[in-house]
């Protein structure tokens with residue numbers, strides 16, 4: 083047997099204090115599982131909504147009977163605006179043609195229409211940085227000030243809602259992760275503290291026989307790490323079970339779930355995260371105990 | 374050369390003085406006895422040597438170092454040079470006899486193979502080879518006492534502090550333990566024995582210090 087004696091002591095304590103350790107492991111596993119599911123939900127909402135703003139466009143309706151040089155003036159003014167990525171001019175004839183092709187089975191709508199009722203329009207695509215409720219409103223106001231622009235149309239409510247959804251889920255997700263990680267550290271801290279008090283006699287004797295601080299501390303750090311590792315492994319198993327046994331099965335009957343992304347890479351870090359939090363909790367406990 | 378020196382040492386507990394103005398020195402390789410009635414301060418004196426307590430007055434030297442000047446991290450190193458037979462045994466209930474003795478070696482980072490041979494050799498010295506797997510609770514008082522002695526000597530300490538080491542032993546066994554101490558002392562270990570038992574030091578020719586209410590009241594040859 084060539085294991086360092088501190089490992090032996092940690093293993094002894096792990097088996098002697100089965101119940102305390104088991105409860106800690108399960109608590110940590112549940113917390114890590116909730117963290118994983120939260121991260122998973124945030125990740126999916128983020129991924130599903132990330133590309134939406136790129137498709138976002140702003141439509142400018144121009145004055146009736148606008149002159150060609152005025153149109154050029156509007157286009158030049160907009161080109162100069164740094165928020166504009168690209169710009170397409172749609173003359174009212176083309177707009178009508180497009181409309182007719184969309185409604186080709188219902189051309190009767192246009193019967194008896196001898197004048198084109200549509201205005202000339204400009205369709206703007208914005209730079210990614212410029213897509214936010216505030217920036218878009220500012221651009222819209224600026225555009226309205228340009229002579230020849232009659233009306234600006236953009237999905238104001240949609241944009242605001244999307245923005246707050248993304249920001250909201252991220253905030254809630256991060257808050258949850260921070261709170262639960264702190265909770266895990268606290269569980270390890272309390273567990274090590276309890277284990278320490280239960281072994282106080284023994285530790286006192288070790289010290290009188292000449293044990294160093296490192297000799298006394300090492301088993302607790304190992305034990306904290308082991309508890310964290312066990313919690314991490316169980317949560318890893320849990321999140322994969324959640325995905326394969328629940329989501330994949332649901333997606334058979336409910337195709338919506340097919341779009342769900344499962345970032346398995348980061349989840350493989352869970353055991354490592356568990357070890358880190360476990361050792362951190364143990365270290366804090368040992369730092370605060372007098373011995 | 375003096376290995377242990379007490380200079381005007383005083384020690385108080387809460388509201389009572391346990392040692393007052395004690396000055397004595399023990400030479401390297403010497404074997405001495407400390408006697409005196411119950412509560413006279415024998416255990417306290419030994420505790421000051423292995424730093425389980427700190428003096429309130431005076432200075433204590435072990436080797437060349439004044440114990441008060443030791444840094445926290447150096448205390449374990451000093452304790453490793455000292456073997457202690459605790460009056461209250463301090464055996465670990467959840468470990469068997471072998472493990473109780475082995476722990477003294479493991480704390481010093483000694484390799485497992487050496488641990489085995491040393492523990493069994495020491496168990497033979499105290500006649501407990503057959504009890505290696507027994508747990509302290511299942512042993513008689515005298516057997517427990519011999520386990521404590523084995524743990525104190527297993528790592529070949531420079532100093533052996535034995536607090537009432539024969540309190541639970543019949544005269545025959547006590548004599549055996551004393552023979553062991555003499556052997557260890559003959560190999561160079563300095564031995565301090567605190568005891569009420571006159572038989573232990575009678576006709577030994579060793580120095581015997583007598584404490585009374587915390588004061589050193591006599592030094593005679595046994």
Ligand SMILES: Nc1ncnc2c1ncn2[C@@H]1O[C@H](COP(=O)(O)OP(=O)(O)OP(=O)(O)O)[C@@H](O)[C@H]1O
Nearest residue numbers: 386387390391410411412413414415416417418460
């Ligand atoms: N931890 C303590 N707290 C308070 N008082 C103590 C403590 N330890 C010892 N004392 C007191 O100090 C005095 C000396 O105690 P000590 O244990 O040194 O005596 P002793 O000579 O070893 O006695 P015995 O022969 O009974 O073992 C006693 O009066 C005891 O009550």
Ligand SMILES: [Mg+2]
Nearest residue numbers: 415416460536
């Ligand atoms: Mg005593």
